[in-house]
Amino acid sequence: MINYRISFAGADVAVQAQDQSSSELLVLLFHGLLTPESAVAAPRLSLAFAEGSDTFSVFEDAVSIFEGQSKVQCAAILYDRVIFHLLDETGGGAALHCGSVIGEDRLILIPGQSGAGKSTLVWWLTNCGYRYLTDELIFIDEQAAKPIEFFTRPVCLKSGALPLIEACATNVWQDMLRDRHGALLTPQLAGETDDNMDRKTKADRGSVPPHPALVLLPQYQAGSPLEIERISTARLVGLLMQCHANARNLEDHGFRQIVGLARTTPAYLLRYDSFAGLAEAIDRTLTISSRNK
């Protein structure tokens, strides 16, 4: 048995690998957030691998919640449950379902509910030279020394996005897991590999601006021309509240923090149905928004 603690935004969740294969998968998925622990009395999550059937099993509070051969599916379950338990413990700040990249030294937030296309857009922007931070979750606490924390993990692309990424030749990303259910990829920096630099180091590499310069809300619409529309602060607050992941823990559901973020950050709706011209349009938006700030 190998015990770990996964930490994010001041919260922890205890996980246990029952064998070496399970431990390797946990390290792959949570590398920068994972700390080995001595014995844990009651791990919240436990992962086991059965060699005979080539099957992973996930247990939550000792109850089986997944059994299958797909590491991608297993990863999705683990991320979902780990994030749920972490958010249950967080307080004082607002967690948002949100991707994030850095371009031209400016921080871009890409919030969206599940299926909005956050991961695909983050994947593409990283292809185009933006620096990857997360495709899933951020934690905002303006009172903290680090006002925004990023849940850095491999980009998780669902099966529907696979034809899109397979059509784009890129050496920016390195496959970590891939099967018919989706893919997990990690950014590969020139001249450096995962052997000599872990993901957390990559995410920490260079400074991260303390405040976002831009919010982009992706809306993938088949057949839609590329459109970038500036949206009002009031509309942004409404949309961000829909992406709020730990509202239940906060006295006012984090409404005032979201209002504070929206009041200080220009926001745009991004409608697209292909990557053609997308990065250039976002580059221009970034330039315009910083000029108008």
Added chain:
Amino acid sequence: MQKSDTKKRVVLKDGYLLEEFDQEITVYHPTLTTSLYLNETGALIWNLCDGSRSVSEIILLLSTHYPESSAQIELDVITLINRLIDQNIAELK
């Protein structure tokens, strides 16, 4: 909303959070975890829902100020108030 309902007063329920931005409003209801974005027109209607006015009085008041848009105003008022009722933010009394 029935025709007879337009004579009833629009009463906003307690417990929502509200923030005004220029001429727009965002309303969030923590218990229901729903948010509502009101554009300039929506904010105007919202501000008239003070518990003393009926639906028809709100329509009349706005139509008097904006006679060229009276047909649209009636539609906007009824649509928004229906939405507020559906989201449990308002009730008719």
